[in-house]
Amino acid sequence: MLSLVYIATTAATGIILAFMFDSWRRKANYLPPGPLGLPFLGNLLQIPTKKQYVAFRNFGNIYGDITTLRVPGLTFMILNSRKAIFDLLDARSSIYSDRPHAVMCPDLVGWDGAIVLSNNTPRFRNCRKLLRKGLGTSAVQSFVPFINRQSAFYLRDLLERPDAFTDIFRRNVAAISMKIAYGYDGIAEDEEMHDLAHKGNCYFGETAIVGVWLVDMLPILRYVPQWFPLAYFQRYAAHAKPVVLKCINKPFEETKRHMKAGTAGASFTSMLLQHVQGDPEAEDCIKYSGAGISLGALDTITAIMSWFFMAMALHPQVQAKAQAEINKAVGNERLPQIEDKDSLPYVFAVMKEVFRWQPPAKLVPHAVSKDDEYRGYFIPAKTTLIANVWAITHDENVYHDADKFIPERFSEEGAPDCMNDVFGFGRRGCPGILVAQAHVFVSMAATLATFNITKARDARGKIIEPKVEDTPGAISSPLPFKVSLQPRSEAAVNLIERSVEHSKTLSERLEAFSLDA
Numbered sequence: 001m002l003s004l005v006y007i008a009t010t011a012a013t014g015i016i017l018a019f020m021f022d023s024w025r026r027k028a029n030y031l032p033p034g035p036l037g038l039p040f041l042g043n044l045l046q047i048p049t050k051k052q053y054v055a056f057r058n059f060g061n062i063y064g065d066i067t068t069l070r071v072p073g074l075t076f077m078i079l080n081s082r083k084a085i086f087d088l089l090d091a092r093s094s095i096y097s098d099r100p101h102a103v104m105c106p107d108l109v110g111w112d113g114a115i116v117l118s119n120n121t122p123r124f125r126n127c128r129k130l131l132r133k134g135l136g137t138s139a140v141q142s143f144v145p146f147i148n149r150q151s152a153f154y155l156r157d158l159l160e161r162p163d164a165f166t167d168i169f170r171r172n173v174a175a176i177s178m179k180i181a182y183g184y185d186g187i188a189e190d191e192e193m194h195d196l197a198h199k200g201n202c203y204f205g206e207t208a209i210v211g212v213w214l215v216d217m218l219p220i221l222r223y224v225p226q227w228f229p230l231a232y233f234q235r236y237a238a239h240a241k242p243v244v245l246k247c248i249n250k251p252f253e254e255t256k257r258h259m260k261a262g263t264a265g266a267s268f269t270s271m272l273l274q275h276v277q278g279d280p281e282a283e284d285c286i287k288y289s290g291a292g293i294s295l296g297a298l299d300t301i302t303a304i305m306s307w308f309f310m311a312m313a314l315h316p317q318v319q320a321k322a323q324a325e326i327n328k329a330v331g332n333e334r335l336p337q338i339e340d341k342d343s344l345p346y347v348f349a350v351m352k353e354v355f356r357w358q359p360p361a362k363l364v365p366h367a368v369s370k371d372d373e374y375r376g377y378f379i380p381a382k383t384t385l386i387a388n389v390w391a392i393t394h395d396e397n398v399y400h401d402a403d404k405f406i407p408e409r410f411s412e413e414g415a416p417d418c419m420n421d422v423f424g425f426g427r428r429g430c431p432g433i434l435v436a437q438a439h440v441f442v443s444m445a446a447t448l449a450t451f452n453i454t455k456a457r458d459a460r461g462k463i464i465e466p467k468v469e470d471t472p473g474a475i476s477s478p479l480p481f482k483v484s485l486q487p488r489s490e491a492a493v494n495l496i497e498r499s500v501e502h503s504k505t506l507s508e509r510l511e512a513f514s515l516d517a
């Protein structure tokens with residue numbers, strides 16, 4: 001009897017020890033490889049503050065397509081290949097759809113309710129359901145006339161203020177996204193609202209990057225007061241938070257006020273609020289989903305349009321070819337519309353190439369909710385995984401001469417579709433993809449139909465070469481640059497003027513806003 005107890009105890013101890021050893025071995029040794037770092041600082045000094053996506057790809061070339069990096073307070077993994085990204089973030093989306101935990105952007109700056117920062121919780125899934133309804137195929141059909149209508153005003157603004165093209169992109173996006181989210185018409189004249197949306201977005205972009213803010217690395221610092229010497233982040237947050245909260249709350253409250261007064265136009269927010277009056281949780285979900293629409297669009301579309309202008313100035317032969325296609329398929333009597341997409345395959349390829357060349361979200365962070373294993377490596381729960389989107393759209397095995405701007409690559413047989421890569425992955429994939437593509441396509445086609453974009457010249461007539469340099473932050477835009485924007489002809493100017501007059505006669509309202517099932 002005693003020996004039986006002895007055998008059982010020894011076996012149980014053996015199993016427990018083996019389990020503990022296995023767990024320790026996996027945790028200690030089987031993380032994906034990465035560069036050796038310094039004590040405490042980890043790899044912090046090896047990660048540049050600019051073009052991190054290039055440094056991450058270079059690590060990948062040495063250590064493989066999953067690379068582990070450490071900065072104080074955070075161990076994270078970079079996914080540098082399409083296969084690793086899709087195997088994990090897409091195929092195992094049920095556990096790879098959290099976001100890295102941070103302090104600065106959500107807690108200090110006030111974006112804590114934002115869908116884009118939320119973990120894969122029931123509230124998140126509810127919000128995504130609403131966004132699917134409000135931004136799905138049939139809903140987008142009801143926005144198309146409004147997006148087409150706006151392009152005439154966008155061109156008029158370019159005609160009047162050609163040097164302010166970035167501001168014009170942003171105002172055009174604000175007009176469309178505020179209309180969809182809140183049915184709001186007056187954004188063009190409402191400097192306060194425009195400024196709010198712009199600043200709220202900047203505060204998001206600047207603070208939502210992994211591994212940059214000291215307080216994200218040492219969360220205990222959140223308790224230090226503003227006057228503390230290293231507490232720049234506290235002073236920044238104190239300034240930003242009231243703006244962020246106003247930018248989320250104000251348009252929502254205005255929509256509710258209009259609904260009460262019976263003056264609300266059809267919109268995502270008003271359509272959904274009708275069904276949930278008085279339910280604070282549901283209202284909160286609608287509020288943040290509406291904010292997701294108005295803010296998700298602003299910097300991303302502004303960035304891609306800016307990269308488009310730079311690409312056209314750098315590649316006049318591409319521009320001329322796209323313009324010739326528009327002349328042939330659409331003519332000179334009207335502006336191109338979203339419905340012309342199928343007869344403008346080269347313009348569509350130009351759009352894809354801009355997205356591939358300079359994806360606005362070059363690094364996309366997800367987090368895993370459970371321990372997992374992949375290719376024999378251990379991926380502990382709560383690990384941050386950063387999809388290096390730039391690395392996969394610049395993979396020479398997929399895109400030859402990947403640094404060059406070659407829209408023709410998309411007419412080659414078997415050409416991959418980069419649009420599957422630049423709007424995110426799995427359950428977190430961008431809910432605004434259809435609106436974004438419609439808006440960007442029509443804006444690019446309308447610009448090509450009416451303007452020539454060339455390199456600017458300085459006061460002595462010398463060409464100013466645009467530099468392909470991007471801003472740091474969650475969304476990568478080009479650093480400010482100049483181009484020369486000239487109407488293609490007198491007829492083009494007339495076309496813009498006639499289109500503006502015609503657009504003024506079209507309904508400003510989204511009368512037929514139909515939610516998807």
Ligand code: HEM
Nearest residue numbers: 115116292293296297300301361423424425428430432436
């Ligand atoms: C050039 C245009 C755009 C690009 C390149 C873009 C790209 C992205 C990417 C990469 C993500 C993260 C996906 C992930 O984590 O896997 C995202 C999320 C999101 N986008 Fe977009 N987007 C664009 C336009 C829009 C528009 C027009 C809207 C709304 C109408 C929108 C709303 C959102 C929202 C709400 C999220 C958060 C989703 C979540 O975290 O689950 N985006 N977008």
